[in-house]
Amino acid sequence: MIEVDGKETLGELSSEMLAELVEKKPDAVLGLATGSTPEDTYKKLIKKINTRKLDTSRLTTINLDEYEGLSPDHPMSYHAFMKEHLYQPLGLSEAQTHLPKGDAPDLYEEAERYERLIQECGGIDLQLLGIGENGHIGFNEPGTPFTTRTHVVDLTANTREVNARFFDRLEDVPHRAITMGITSIMEARKVVLLANGDRKKDAMTRLIAGAINEEAPASILKKHPDFTIIADKAALAGIPADVRANWG
Numbered sequence: 576m577i578e579v580d581g582k583e584t585l586g587e588l589s590s591e592m593l594a595e596l597v598e599k600k601p602d603a604v605l606g607l608a609t610g611s612t613p614e615d616t617y618k619k620l621i622k623k624i625n626t627r628k629l630d631t632s633r634l635t636t637i638n639l640d641e642y643e644g645l646s647p648d649h650p651m652s653y654h655a656f657m658k659e660h661l662y663q664p665l666g667l668s669e670a671q672t673h674l675p676k677g678d679a680p681d682l683y684e685e686a687e688r689y690e691r692l693i694q695e696c697g698g699i700d701l702q703l704l705g706i707g708e709n710g711h712i713g714f715n716e717p718g719t720p721f722t723t724r725t726h727v728v729d730l731t732a733n734t735r736e737v738n739a740r741f742f743d744r745l746e747d748v749p750h751r752a753i754t755m756g757i758t759s760i761m762e763a764r765k766v767v768l769l770a771n772g773d774r775k776k777d778a779m780t781r782l783i784a785g786a787i788n789e790e791a792p793a794s795i796l797k798k799h800p801d802f803t804i805i806a807d808k809a810a811l812a813g814i815p816a817d818v819r820a821n822w823g
């Protein structure tokens with residue numbers, strides 16, 4: 576676990592991990608997340624890639640999730656977020672970048688296609704994660720079986736309310752999404768979870784100090800052989816000192 580002072584260092588360390596991977600393995604498969612947490616990571620990664628003149632032509636990116644019903648050009652879609660924050664600035668092509676299609680005619684078939692795609696790409700080298708206030712990873716809400724692969728989910732009222740800040744009105748937030756499953760995430764060769772701010776305190780306390788339990792989806796990550804948390808003091812403030820001391 577790496578404790579940082581704030582968002583700036585969080586973005587710096589996580590972007591450095593990604594940049595080093597791109598440098599070492601130009602055909603790496605990056606598992607990426609959307610949301611406010613990784614925005615700085617992407618900003619800094621773009622700078623590092625440009626300054627170090629790293630080759631991105633053979634990279635593949637695979638994102639965690641997408642809302643049901645939003646086409647790739649819908650401004651609130653995760654497609655649009657990734658295009659703006661990473662794909663366009665780096666000049667990544669459509670063939671290199673993948674998200675589930677939220678406007679696919681059959682969401683269940685789309686989930687199966689997406690899971691096959693992850694396998695066909697040879698698996699994910701580094702999966703970047705944020706964490707929901709309710710402990711979700713991807714859109715795997717509390718109670719999701721640990722055995723899931725990419726699947727269709729009903730978003731909880733809490734997730735819709737929290738994410739309403741990106742939409743004009745709460746009613747505009749879709750009720751369902753496609754997300755990589757817990758097993759899909761656990762199969763990534765390396766997992767890096769980012770958390771900052773007070774509103775992540777409860778979720779991080781449950782992840783670190785609580786039992787491994789499907790009600791706390793992120794808790795399974797403690798079984799991953801290469802799992803790193805990068806979090807700021809506010810997000811870690813609820814963790815008892817003895818638990819902190821015993822964490823690797």
Ligand code: F6R
Nearest residue numbers: 608609610611612705706707713
């Ligand atoms: C995003 C995702 C979510 C977010 C989580 C935290 O692709 O899968 O699990 O990582 O909801 O979101 P922010 O970073 O906006 O607090």
